[in-house]
Amino acid sequence: MVRQRRSQITSDSNKADKGTNSSSSNGSSTPKIKSSDSSNILGYWKQFVVIIVLSIAVCFGYLGYLETRINTPFDDKKVVTRSGLDVPELFWGSYRPGTYFGLKTRDPASLVTGLMWYFPQKLRPGGDGIRHWCEQGDNLQKYGWLQHDGDNFGVQEIIDGPFKLVTSFVKRPDGEKGGDWSARIEVDFVRSNIEKNEAVSLIWYVALDEETKGFIEPTNSATKITGIRGRTSTLGDFTLKFRNISGILENESFLSTTAPGLHLLKESVISSLRLSRADSPTAPRKIILAGELPAYVGNQKIEPNLIAIQLTGQLPFVVDVIYQNGFKKQESLSGDAYTKALDSHRKGFSEKFERIFNLKAKGYDQKSIDFAQAALSNMVGGIGYFYGASKVQSNYVKEPVYYWRAPLFTAVPSRSFFPRGFLWDEGFHGLLISQWNLDTELDIISHWFDLINAEGWIAREQILGVEALAKVPSEFVVQRNTNANPPTFFLTLESILNRNEEDLNGERFRLLERLYPRLQAWFTWFNTTQKGPLPGSYRWRGRNGQTNRELNPKTLASGLDDYPRASHPTDEERHIDLYCWMAVAAKTMARLSNVLGIDGHKYEQTADYLLDNELMDSLHWSEYAKIYADYGLHTDAVKLERPRPLPRSQNQNLEMQRVAFKTPEYRLVDSTLGYVSLFPFLLQILDPESPKLEKILENIRNPELLWTPFGLRSLSKNAPMYMKRNTEHDPPYWRGQIWVNVNFLAARSLHHYSKIEGPYRELSGKIYKQLRENIIKNVMQQYYKTGYIWEQYNDKTGEGSGCRPFTGWTALVVVLMGEHY
Ligand SMILES: *[C@@H]1O[C@H](CO)[C@@H](O)[C@H](O)[C@H]1NC(C)=O
Numbered sequence: 001m002v003r004q005r006r007s008q009i010t011s012d013s014n015k016a017d018k019g020t021n022s023s024s025s026n027g028s029s030t031p032k033i034k035s036s037d038s039s040n041i042l043g044y045w046k047q048f049v050v051i052i053v054l055s056i057a058v059c060f061g062y063l064g065y066l067e068t069r070i071n072t073p074f075d076d077k078k079v080v081t082r083s084g085l086d087v088p089e090l091f092w093g094s095y096r097p098g099t100y101f102g103l104k105t106r107d108p109a110s111l112v113t114g115l116m117w118y119f120p121q122k123l124r125p126g127g128d129g130i131r132h133w134c135e136q137g138d139n140l141q142k143y144g145w146l147q148h149d150g151d152n153f154g155v156q157e158i159i160d161g162p163f164k165l166v167t168s169f170v171k172r173p174d175g176e177k178g179g180d181w182s183a184r185i186e187v188d189f190v191r192s193n194i195e196k197n198e199a200v201s202l203i204w205y206v207a208l209d210e211e212t213k214g215f216i217e218p219t220n221s222a223t224k225i226t227g228i229r230g231r232t233s234t235l236g237d238f239t240l241k242f243r244n245i246s247g248i249l250e251n252e253s254f255l256s257t258t259a260p261g262l263h264l265l266k267e268s269v270i271s272s273l274r275l276s277r278a279d280s281p282t283a284p285r286k287i288i289l290a291g292e293l294p295a296y297v298g299n300q301k302i303e304p305n306l307i308a309i310q311l312t313g314q315l316p317f318v319v320d321v322i323y324q325n326g327f328k329k330q331e332s333l334s335g336d337a338y339t340k341a342l343d344s345h346r347k348g349f350s351e352k353f354e355r356i357f358n359l360k361a362k363g364y365d366q367k368s369i370d371f372a373q374a375a376l377s378n379m380v381g382g383i384g385y386f387y388g389a390s391k392v393q394s395n396y397v398k399e400p401v402y403y404w405r406a407p408l409f410t411a412v413p414s415r416s417f418f419p420r421g422f423l424w425d426e427g428f429h430g431l432l433i434s435q436w437n438l439d440t441e442l443d444i445i446s447h448w449f450d451l452i453n454a455e456g457w458i459a460r461e462q463i464l465g466v467e468a469l470a471k472v473p474s475e476f477v478v479q480r481n482t483n484a485n486p487p488t489f490f491l492t493l494e495s496i497l498n499r500n501e502e503d504l505n506g507e508r509f510r511l512l513e514r515l516y517p518r519l520q521a522w523f524t525w526f527n528t529t530q531k532g533p534l535p536g537s538y539r540w541r542g543r544n545g546q547t548n549r550e551l552n553p554k555t556l557a558s559g560l561d562d563y564p565r566a567s568h569p570t571d572e573e574r575h576i577d578l579y580c581w582m583a584v585a586a587k588t589m590a591r592l593s594n595v596l597g598i599d600g601h602k603y604e605q606t607a608d609y610l611l612d613n614e615l616m617d618s619l620h621w622s623e624y625a626k627i628y629a630d631y632g633l634h635t636d637a638v639k640l641e642r643p644r645p646l647p648r649s650q651n652q653n654l655e656m657q658r659v660a661f662k663t664p665e666y667r668l669v670d671s672t673l674g675y676v677s678l679f680p681f682l683l684q685i686l687d688p689e690s691p692k693l694e695k696i697l698e699n700i701r702n703p704e705l706l707w708t709p710f711g712l713r714s715l716s717k718n719a720p721m722y723m724k725r726n727t728e729h730d731p732p733y734w735r736g737q738i739w740v741n742v743n744f745l746a747a748r749s750l751h752h753y754s755k756i757e758g759p760y761r762e763l764s765g766k767i768y769k770q771l772r773e774n775i776i777k778n779v780m781q782q783y784y785k786t787g788y789i790w791e792q793y794n795d796k797t798g799e800g801s802g803c804r805p806f807t808g809w810t811a812l813v814v815v816l817m818g819e820h821y
């Protein structure tokens, strides 16, 4: 749409140009001037018109240019060169992390397939009780991968009330078109002494995206539904069969219909549920799927895009789902063959896990190793493949516009709450994934950087495709190109260089070469658009300086949402965390330039400039409070108060508003100690000899300030905003809770400062040991207690809070356990 608008503007200005030309050629279209007798003036006037019109044209052209830059791709080779069937071994996968169990291919128009289940005795009206997408409201006691290698297989355990489902899959990627796979669903009671005669209904479905060319249909024998078959342009012919491996399956039924979209599969299934005819007056009636429910446009029948098969079984039972490509008579992977293949993959997984993280060698018991394997598996098993276009907004367009349609291969922070890509989370994820499988991580990075636009910007949150969109509240959909997010991918790259500098040859080297210009653009975007008021300073954009709703206006761009900054946002403020991110960015660019043999001296210069602690101290060190701090227009004297309603007003309950009791002044925000104050240490910008390091170490290990037995709290207990709500509707988020990504950085830095020469070496080592142990112990304890790894942890009790499961950066405990930083 924007492109169209741009070309309209261009053609309008062409017309304008022509108009001027013609008037200058005959000169008769301006009678008034003609009546004047000064031909000189006439000449000037004409020139003047030409200039004005030309400048208007240029101006419109330039505006058009600005308008379209936001959704114009960066102009260079794409980093991803092999995708789809070029990478057959990664074609199929559990790339729908938002579902309890679903598979799809790395293809923009993929066939999607997956599982729903319910308990016929417990199904509530409206279909409440059918499980499909990972929903916190389902209140499952537990679900997550126990083992998943990202390539070949996965095993997941789901505890739903008294029932236990184990879902697994094994791939056979050899052969054309991405090969075959089989999945297994085992259903049993958690404890075997529970009431018998309980049934569980499984619904396995296959669905086509709008864009998928092909068809699907149920396959029937004379009396039974045996499976599903179909054909798509990418897969060719395929079949899906079901086999009961143990237990008795009964009352199969099917659905063949047209769902309005991939985001409404469950709704389509629910509206097709029927009660079967009772065989005898006393026999209970069964819930079944309706069979064929064709959809019509006019009287034209639409091809079905959703086929679902329901299998109801008496517990315990085991079913295999066998997907095969083509019509070959190859022996299918099921029954004992499946068990054997799965066992062999599980063994290989445990061996690889030990090779990389050495947990057995470090003396961890089996329970700890099982936990660590689950954490890694949920990170790797949470990798998804998304395709679509973001909605984006710049200052040059009135309405949000669509980005170009593109794929994204990425891990996700949380399968239930955040089943999509987040920019700064992904850099943290990369610190673990790159240790497990470097090429997978490089592929993820490549996909992210193919999303960079002509300005050098990458959107913070990637909501691609209808399934992803369905999970996002509308106010968070639009991404603004003025706003950043911490460039954590530089941390990932730095860690990759630390570990693998020697192995970066061949295709990996060429990949980094293709990546480089995009990293340059990204760096420059940060270095220019997020520049601060003083030389060397930086400022997060996107804070709201107009609002009086928030106690402290949020800084979403920083990733630390409601972490308190200057109370009154202005353009004069500067942010210490962003300063440190920029130093890491410059340092890593310099290093990468060196590895690639490219002249990177301007990055070296910038890195040297920012790593100079004198500059940093002059911008951010508070001599008074002895901490690093943001600078801005600030007062601590703020409070949320409910305004008194106007006399005779209808609305007696007005929303609380912020009131400032003192006039804010320009100063360092040094009454607030917390994660942001630690950044020079967290990102290792601080010189090991600096006495400021000692001060930071003291603050860290003081239980009255940051230290807890479960990790470091995000805000000091004595900070004015400690555990304060930001509005009456927004509970504290980064205002005291313990976050594992920052604790990970802290432990990693303590390790760093304990390994290099300096006066605080020993002290760093001592704190390192305690902090590392505390974090690991608590995350693991909470996992075994609650069934989940959490988004954050309570600083008083250590209990998990926020959303769950959250096996994004919280899974970095695995790296802490392995200690390869
Ligand atoms: C599979 O189910 C059928 C009934 O539908 C039953 O007769 C058969 O014994 C079952 N097979 C296994 C291996 O449990």
Ligand SMILES: *[C@@H]1O[C@H](CO)[C@@H](O)[C@H](O)[C@H]1NC(C)=O
Residues within 6 Å of the ligand: 524, 527, 528, 531, 536, 602, 603, 606
């Ligand atoms: C970053 O910006 C500063 C000016 O704000 C400039 O001096 C420096 O050269 C830039 N660094 C790079 C690597 O472009």
Ligand SMILES: CC(=O)N[C@H]1CO[C@H](CO)[C@@H](O)[C@@H]1O
Residues within 6 Å of the ligand: 199, 250, 251, 279, 286, 312, 313, 314
């Ligand atoms: C477990 C179950 O639902 N079994 C029923 C399946 O359907 C047949 C015939 O309608 C019944 O006889 C079974 O009881």
